[in-house]
Amino acid sequence: MITPNANIDNRDSSPNVINIEGLYKSFGAGNDVLKGVNLHVKKGENLVLLGKSGSGKSITIKCLVGLVVADEGVLTVFDEDIAKLDAVQLNKARLRMGFLFQNAALYDSMTVRENLEFPLKRHSKELSPKEINKTVEEALNDVGLLASIDKMPSELSGGMRKRIGLARTLILKPEIILYDEPTTGLDPITSREISELILSIQKKNKTTSVIITHDMACAKLTADRLAILRDGTIYKEGSYEELESSKDEWIHSFFV
Amino acid sequence: MTAYLKNICSIIGDVARFSISFWKEVIKSPFEIREFIKQCYLLGYKAFPLVAITGFIMGLVLTLQSRPTLVKFGAEAWLPGMVALSLIKEVAPIITALICAGKISSGIGAELGSMKVTEQIDAMEVSAINPFKYLVVTRVLATTLMVPLLVIFADAIGVFGGFMGMNIHSSISIFRYVSQILETLEYIDFIPATIKTLFFGFFIGMIGCYKGFTAANGTESVGKAANSAVVVASLAIFIIDMIAVQFTDLITNS
Numbered sequence: 001m002i003t004p005n006a007n008i009d010n011r012d013s014s015p016n017v018i019n020i021e022g023l024y025k026s027f028g029a030g031n032d033v034l035k036g037v038n039l040h041v042k043k044g045e046n047l048v049l050l051g052k053s054g055s056g057k058s059i060t061i062k063c064l065v066g067l068v069v070a071d072e073g074v075l076t077v078f079d080e081d082i083a084k085l086d087a088v089q090l091n092k093a094r095l096r097m098g099f100l101f102q103n104a105a106l107y108d109s110m111t112v113r114e115n116l117e118f119p120l121k122r123h124s125k126e127l128s129p130k131e132i133n134k135t136v137e138e139a140l141n142d143v144g145l146l147a148s149i150d151k152m153p154s155e156l157s158g159g160m161r162k163r164i165g166l167a168r169t170l171i172l173k174p175e176i177i178l179y180d181e182p183t184t185g186l187d188p189i190t191s192r193e194i195s196e197l198i199l200s201i202q203k204k205n206k207t208t209s210v211i212i213t214h215d216m217a218c219a220k221l222t223a224d225r226l227a228i229l230r231d232g233t234i235y236k237e238g239s240y241e242e243l244e245s246s247k248d249e250w251i252h253s254f255f256v
Numbered sequence: 257m258t259a260y261l262k263n264i265c266s267i268i269g270d271v272a273r274f275s276i277s278f279w280k281e282v283i284k285s286p287f288e289i290r291e292f293i294k295q296c297y298l299l300g301y302k303a304f305p306l307v308a309i310t311g312f313i314m315g316l317v318l319t320l321q322s323r324p325t326l327v328k329f330g331a332e333a334w335l336p337g338m339v340a341l342s343l344i345k346e347v348a349p350i351i352t353a354l355i356c357a358g359k360i361s362s363g364i365g366a367e368l369g370s371m372k373v374t375e376q377i378d379a380m381e382v383s384a385i386n387p388f389k390y391l392v393v394t395r396v397l398a399t400t401l402m403v404p405l406l407v408i409f410a411d412a413i414g415v416f417g418g419f420m421g422m423n424i425h426s427s428i429s430i431f432r433y434v435s436q437i438l439e440t441l442e443y444i445d446f447i448p449a450t451i452k453t454l455f456f457g458f459f460i461g462m463i464g465c466y467k468g469f470t471a472a473n474g475t476e477s478v479g480k481a482a483n484s485a486v487v488v489a490s491l492a493i494f495i496i497d498m499i500a501v502q503f504t505d506l507i508t509n510s
Contacts, residue, residue, distance in 0.1 A: 065382045091384035098382075105379035108370070119383040122286075172383070 014043040017176060017208050018064065023073035025059055033059050035232030037073070041176075046202055046209045048219045050254055051229030057212045058102075060229070061178040064210075065099055066090050077176065095123060098174035098207075102181045104165030106153040113149050116140070116168050123172055139167040143197065159190035163197070170201065177201070179211040183218045195221045216255060228254070274466050278396060281389045291394040299360050299395070300402030304409065306359060307352050311410035314347050315339065315417025323425065332426075336433050337440025339418040344441070345449045348410040350497060353456040356403050357489035361464035364395055365485030368468025369478040377469070392469060396461035403457030404450055444508060452500035456493055463489040 018041040025034040033056040041047045049057050062068040063075055066082055075082040080093055107115050116136045120127065127135065140146045143163040153161060162182060169177060182198060183191035195218040202209055202222075213219055219226060220240050227237045228251060236243065236251055244255045318339050326332050368391060371377050380387040419433050467485040471477040 062378075067378050067381060094382055094384045099379070101375045101379055103374060105375040107376055107379075108374070109367075119385065122385055123383075168383075 014045070016040045017043045017078055018210070019074070019076040020060070020064075021074040023060065023063060023075065024071045025056070025063065025068065026071055032232060034063075034070075034073075037229070037232070037234055039227060039234055041208055041210060043208055044202075044206055046199075046211065046222050046224045048211045048213060048223035048226045049229060050213070050219065050226055053214075055229045056232060057229055058180050061099070061180060061210055061212065064178060065094055065097055095172060096175045098169035098172070098177040100162070100165050100169050100177065100179045100182055102184060104153075104161040106156075106161055106164060106168070108153055110153075111149075112140070112145075112151050112153070112156075112164055115153070115164065116171055119168065119172055135171065139171045140164075142170070142201075143167045159186050159194065162186065162194055166194075166197065166201070170205070173205065174207065176208045176210070179209060179213070181212055181214065183213060183215040188217070191215055191218060192221070194218070198222050270470065271466055274469070275462065277388055278392060278462065281386070281393050282397070284389070288390050288394050291390060292397055295394050295398035296402055299363075299398050300406060303356060303359050303402075303406060306355055307406045307410050308413050310351055310355060311343075311348060311413040312417035312420075314351055314410075315343060315414035315419075316421040317417075318342060318347065318414075319418040319421030320424065323421075333436065334440075335422065336418060336428075336436040339421075340415050340437040340441060341445060343414040343418070344411050345445055346497075348414050349407050349449055349453050349456065350493065352407045352410045353403060353453065353460065353493045354490055356399070356406065356457070356460050357493060358486055360399055360403075361460045361467075361485040361489040362482040364399075364461065364464030365467040365471075366478055366482035368392075368465060369471035369481035370475075372469065372471045373473060373475060373478055388469075392465040395465055396458060399461030399464075400454055400457040403460060404453040407450065407453040407456075444504075448500065448504040448507065452496060455496045455500070459492045459496065460489050463492060 018039070020037055020039040023034050023037040023039075024032070026032040033054075037056075037060055039047075039049075039060070049060065051057050059068055063070045064077060064082065066085075070083065077093055078096060080089070082090070082093065085093060106112075107118065110118065113136055116139055117132055120132055120135060124132070124135075137146060137149070140149055143166055145160060145163050145167070148156060148160060148164070153164070156164065166182075179198065183194050186194065195215075198209065198211065198218075199222050201207060209222070211218070211222055223240055225237060226240060226243050228235045228243070230250070236246070236248070238246075243251055246252055319335060322338060323332070323335060326335050326338070368377070371391070377387045377391070380390065415437065419428075419430060422428050422433060464485045467481040467488070471481040
């Protein structure tokens, strides 16, 4: 049983690995999604990003990996300005980040094994086929799904897909992991298992995480700090307890 | 009207940009050879039975329908040559290309469209793998190679279908049939007709990939991508055919 994440190391003195300053993004006139988001994430920290659906949480983390290009603002990851990187440099930065998509985004035409081998074969060319096989099996073992190695994604349940997606994200050993609603659509037991997995990964690999979720049980278990997005800006930041005891009715409604 | 023209111009611009990206990526390493071979198998080999059946029927039907007119003019001996000429120059390339537009272009449009909608293309991008190179370049190269091969097969099977058609009403040996065809055919009949199929293949792949890759979010757009890939690819085939015939005309008349 994994306990909620107390500040096990001295994170306050850790450097920021993600800095977002004045992030703006609009999708056409009158559809301004982000209106000056400021957010900082320290090394080894688990930040949970809350907010109503459509508030721009996913867009924020997609800007971090260059999937969405910001209109304005500075986004630095490991002291590198994402907007100023060329394609090769951006790919190098992406290799240090992992992204778990909402529906896991497993490649439908490939087996679980091929899904995991796919990034490995292209980025770890020094590995022999035997070593690749071993790494894939280890990654699947970590998420408890070694038995599904030769299955197709269509044969997996929602929770299994998420775990395999997580294994694929972790296989390149990223230093930052961005989770886009990792427990959405799962039953409470599987949700808790995924949340515990997120926590154990962070402890084992010392990764920095940004977790977007609507699942407050997941937030309570995984978060070192929470940030709430409202009307395109960060409305409030704080620990789970601080926000839960907030007098602000809108914030409090997340915890009811 | 202005909005409509603006929309068309913007689509043309997008397609041009998409094609430029293709030519940029096709010459850059690493080359996804395994995926290219897999696509050749999936797109080419799997379309073969359909192309073979249609080619055979076309040859047979063309022979049976042309025969009464040629018999009336006492020119039955010209039948094998005439059927082969029609098949090789026009019928087999167009029919095969249209089948490929229906089967391959729509398949690519639906596949890439669903990958886009389910964020699989984004997943590739964030794992620092170029999805354009892996998905688009391999498929377009595969269709550019496989459509001409399918057309050559359709030519051969169509000619055989013609032979079967000839033997329904009269008796002719295969050697005599083939030699009559070879007497009529020239390289100039075969080569330009086959070269144009390279363009058919290129555009079948390119249009399917463009429609899939630029599908909007939502499952509805997957169907739209597949549907519009067939429509646009079929139209493109006729336009290319019209341009190709002008070039062939210039060569043969010069």
